[in-house]
Amino acid sequence: MIQVVSSYQMAVDEDLEVIKNRLVPEGAAFDDLETLPRIAIVSGIHGDELEGQFTCFEVARRINEHPEYLTGIVDIYPALNPLGVGAIYRGIPQFDLDMNRVFPGKNSASPFESMAADIVADIAGATISLDIHASNIYLRELPQIRINEVSEQTLMPWAMESNVDFVWVHGNATVLKGTLAYSLNALDTPCLVVEMGVGMRLTREYGEQLADGIFSLMRKAGIWSGPVAKVRRPIVSVDGEVGFVNADAAGVFMPEVKHDGRVGKGQVIGHVLDAATGRVLQELTSPADGLLFTLREYPIVYPGSLIARVLAMSSSEGVN
Amino acid sequence: MLEETLFSMTMPYRQDMKIKSFSFGVTPDGRKLGGDGDARACADEFEDAACFVAGIRGNEVQQTYICARIVRKLRKLEAQGAITAGKRIMVIPCANPASMNNHKRFWVGDNTDVNRMMPGYSLGETTQRIAGALFEHVKGFHYGIHFASFYLEGDFMDHVRVMSGPGIQTDNGADFGLAYVSKHVPGSFDTTTLHYNWRLWDTEAYTLYTKETDLVNDESAASMVRACLRFLDARGLIDRPCHGGMRATTFSERGLVAVRVSRGGIFRGVSDLGDVVSEGALLAQVLDPLRGDVLEEVRAPEGGVVFFACRTPLVNEQTLAFQLVPRRIRKEQPDERGNFLDPEA
Ligand SMILES: [Zn+2]
Numbered sequence: 001m002i003q004v005v006s007s008y009q010m011a012v013d014e015d016l017e018v019i020k021n022r023l024v025p026e027g028a029a030f031d032d033l034e035t036l037p038r039i040a041i042v043s044g045i046h047g048d049e050l051e052g053q054f055t056c057f058e059v060a061r062r063i064n065e066h067p068e069y070l071t072g073i074v075d076i077y078p079a080l081n082p083l084g085v086g087a088i089y090r091g092i093p094q095f096d097l098d099m100n101r102v103f104p105g106k107n108s109a110s111p112f113e114s115m116a117a118d119i120v121a122d123i124a125g126a127t128i129s130l131d132i133h134a135s136n137i138y139l140r141e142l143p144q145i146r147i148n149e150v151s152e153q154t155l156m157p158w159a160m161e162s163n164v165d166f167v168w169v170h171g172n173a174t175v176l177k178g179t180l181a182y183s184l185n186a187l188d189t190p191c192l193v194v195e196m197g198v199g200m201r202l203t204r205e206y207g208e209q210l211a212d213g214i215f216s217l218m219r220k221a222g223i224w225s226g227p228v229a230k231v232r233r234p235i236v237s238v239d240g241e242v243g244f245v246n247a248d249a250a251g252v253f254m255p256e257v258k259h260d261g262r263v264g265k266g267q268v269i270g271h272v273l274d275a276a277t278g279r280v281l282q283e284l285t286s287p288a289d290g291l292l293f294t295l296r297e298y299p300i301v302y303p304g305s306l307i308a309r310v311l312a313m314s315s316s317e318g319v320n
Numbered sequence: 321m322l323e324e325t326l327f328s329m330t331m332p333y334r335q336d337m338k339i340k341s342f343s344f345g346v347t348p349d350g351r352k353l354g355g356d357g358d359a360r361a362c363a364d365e366f367e368d369a370a371c372f373v374a375g376i377r378g379n380e381v382q383q384t385y386i387c388a389r390i391v392r393k394l395r396k397l398e399a400q401g402a403i404t405a406g407k408r409i410m411v412i413p414c415a416n417p418a419s420m421n422n423h424k425r426f427w428v429g430d431n432t433d434v435n436r437m438m439p440g441y442s443l444g445e446t447t448q449r450i451a452g453a454l455f456e457h458v459k460g461f462h463y464g465i466h467f468a469s470f471y472l473e474g475d476f477m478d479h480v481r482v483m484s485g486p487g488i489q490t491d492n493g494a495d496f497g498l499a500y501v502s503k504h505v506p507g508s509f510d511t512t513t514l515h516y517n518w519r520l521w522d523t524e525a526y527t528l529y530t531k532e533t534d535l536v537n538d539e540s541a542a543s544m545v546r547a548c549l550r551f552l553d554a555r556g557l558i559d560r561p562c563h564g565g566m567r568a569t570t571f572s573e574r575g576l577v578a579v580r581v582s583r584g585g586i587f588r589g590v591s592d593l594g595d596v597v598s599e600g601a602l603l604a605q606v607l608d609p610l611r612g613d614v615l616e617e618v619r620a621p622e623g624g625v626v627f628f629a630c631r632t633p634l635v636n637e638q639t640l641a642f643q644l645v646p647r648r649i650r651k652e653q654p655d656e657r658g659n660f661l662d663p664e665a
Contacts (some may be wrong), residue, residue, distance in 0.1 A: 008584075008637045009584035009637035010584045010636050011585055011609055011636065012584075012610070013609070013610060016636070095473075096431075096471065108580075108638070110580075110639065111638045136430075246444070249330065300332050302329070302332065303329055305445065
């Protein structure tokens, strides 16, 4: 059932609406809903990140196919920033503003702050929630979950069941406070941040992989009694084990590796090219043996542009 | 005057981006920064006294223009011998010329905000490198003045903004002689701004806001240049007869009275910036964009001075239409969450 989570009047004959689809067990009485476990699946805070679209679809499709297995509530919020999603725009159109800096929001403030407050109020109290991101248009990410160290104890058991390739635990100092995930976790509503794929594109296998993970979480939360796929065991890392590769030249980046796993220390990741002269401006190599989980997708680079992130690992670690 | 390139970066398919600075200083024996031969002085002979920075965002054109006028003025004062010996004054009129040439507020490459990257990191991402190079050169000055802008679509009265913490609390925004000094309690999003980091490194920091941003306004620019000279004079960095300006009213930002519209539609302002309004005065109307009817009359909830006025012709329900400085300035309010409608957010 489609429900309106938040609605604000815009200038010309239109309301800005944030919607969700609520799926409930067959025959559940309205009064029982409060007592049922609930999962919130959220996407589209950044309007140019679309990987969550297919995950949302896939979860809804599988539930529609077997509604008899549903034993709790599934709320799907496919587009928290509807104007942005419709306009290929990362931030909130009208302002050049990142919606994931506005949470927890505030009622009776600006429309977007109020909207953020409505969203937080709607999700709060869920057994588990996921905020699905797709990196940005510059970088492609292996399916991963990012966790603030202060929430590690609560979130890690969920993250381990979510069928992602790896889990990155961030130091609290580097965590932004205006995010939806931070706000929900502060309210004791566990929220996992998923990053996967790349902006403005859909990657079918990532969408299916995460959908499998979501059913596994639903089962753990008592929301799904049907069969679930066996989940992979993610590699877990902390900040210090991640090496960054940045460009030092301006030009065109051409990768030399596939974005699917292991690289060796010193292995060539790609080159920065000068298209006019045919010269190679810079060769970029891996700082460590490990998992190449981030790889640049957008070719034009400036000095400083991020090219890759590599999680240092010995060769025997992390074999699924 | 000494003109230097503080930072230069290669760019794809365009000339290198250069951040330029203009420094002024005279030694007690009359040698100058940027002087020729024997008349030349070195930067390390001076106390780093005052630093002006503008154009960290590419649309802050008025701010760059003001700094350009300050450069011109200081050149004149230097020629007249009116700059106090031993003090260096540095001006960086445009810290982000690449974005300014693109008519773009944020960084041309990835749309990130250089004023969200302070103090920067020389091995990090592009805007961290720019921020790092800039901060390396501007830190350590006694006084730091940043010309910044609000992202809100509207006009603010020219004013000085000071921060309550961190670092030293010697600031006195009233020395600029502008009508208003606003006091801001920093939130977590402030920690990566130039102002905040200046304070962390013990610079007495001020942010100046002017009515325009992407348009040039001569009158407002002239008043800002005078305010800066007044400040330099008050701190003994120049010797020039300055008129006193205005006796500033200082208020806490949280004491501003927000006036919001309750309907979406076409916004038609009635009151102007700086108007003194009494309780119940008509400030604006919201019109039905298709039928022309008046949907709402926006009125002042209490008496005060119009400090911010919305400029966008289209408003959503709950859009901030005005901020009033109330007639009776409230005492500092107990700490609540920083307002996201913060100019720097
Ligand atoms: Zn995102």
